[in-house]
Amino acid sequence: EAGVAQSPRYKIIEKRQSVAFWCNPISGHATLYWYQQILGQGPKLLIQFQNNGVVDDSQLPKDRFSAERLKGVDSTLKIQPAKLEDSAVYLCASSHSFRGAKNIQYFGAGTRLSVL
Amino acid sequence: SQQGEEDPQALSIQEGENATMNCSYKTSINNLQWYRQNSGRGLVHLILIRSNEREKHSGRLRVTLDTSKKSSSLLITASRAADTASYFCATETSGSRLTFGEGTQLTVNP
Numbered sequence: 001e002a003g004v005a006q007s008p009r010y011k012i013i014e015k016r017q018s019v020a021f022w023c024n025p026i027s028g029h030a031t032l033y034w035y036q037q038i039l040g041q042g043p044k045l046l047i048q049f050q051n052n053g054v055v056d057d058s059q060l061p062k063d064r065f066s067a068e069r070l071k072g073v074d075s076t077l078k079i080q081p082a083k084l085e086d087s088a089v090y091l092c093a094s095s096h097s098f099r100g101a102k103n104i105q106y107f108g109a110g111t112r113l114s115v116l
Numbered sequence: 117s118q119q120g121e122e123d124p125q126a127l128s129i130q131e132g133e134n135a136t137m138n139c140s141y142k143t144s145i146n147n148l149q150w151y152r153q154n155s156g157r158g159l160v161h162l163i164l165i166r167s168n169e170r171e172k173h174s175g176r177l178r179v180t181l182d183t184s185k186k187s188s189s190l191l192i193t194a195s196r197a198a199d200t201a202s203y204f205c206a207t208e209t210s211g212s213r214l215t216f217g218e219g220t221q222l223t224v225n226p
Contacts, residue, residue, distance in 0.1 A: 107159045
């Protein structure tokens with residue numbers, strides 16, 4: 001079974017530039033998550049999709065972050081414009097569903113973003 | 117805000133010893149999960165324990181859950197150098213969001 005694919009692995013940009021990350025979840029997984037992980041901390045949920053609908057985006061800074069999940073499969077996360085404090089690893093995860101035992105999440109390797 | 121808090125923040129042991137990590141949380145949960153993260157990699161699911169369960173085993177892993185104290189522990193027996201990683205507890209509440217703690221950095225010295 002192929003895992004969660006993310007690209008790019010690394011990205012360096014200057015503040016006020018824009019950046020986009022891509023995620024391809026495990027085939028058949030209905031739920032997709034984007035997390036932000038700052039160095040030394042645990043992952044923080046940014047947005048959660050069930051198929052192509054948003055389940056939870058309460059912690060997404062909507063003035064600069066946006067995400068979409070086209071056709072309920074691939075997803076992109078965009079930051080525009082980036083700030084220094086956005087430097088972090090952005091993790092994508094997927095699961096069969098979002099409750100109970102089906103909420104076991106499978107993570108990609110992440111994209112490490114450095115904002116200079 | 118973080119739901120779970122791990123203790124200790126860092127743990128260093130010798131190969132063959134047991135490692136115990138603790139997690140405390142604040143609100144009622146549906147289940148609690150433990151994940152491992154190797155340096156520079158994504159998280160890997162280890163074990164899930166439901167709120168009506170008290171103990172669960174998987175290989176060298178033993179997880180306990182005390183809902184009255186709102187705490188859980190992860191025990192790794194006979195540790196190996198390959199167990200060196202960060203370990204996170206994650207709680208699922210009635211709202212279904214999985215909330216991760218800050219993690220315990222485990223170092224197993226050969």
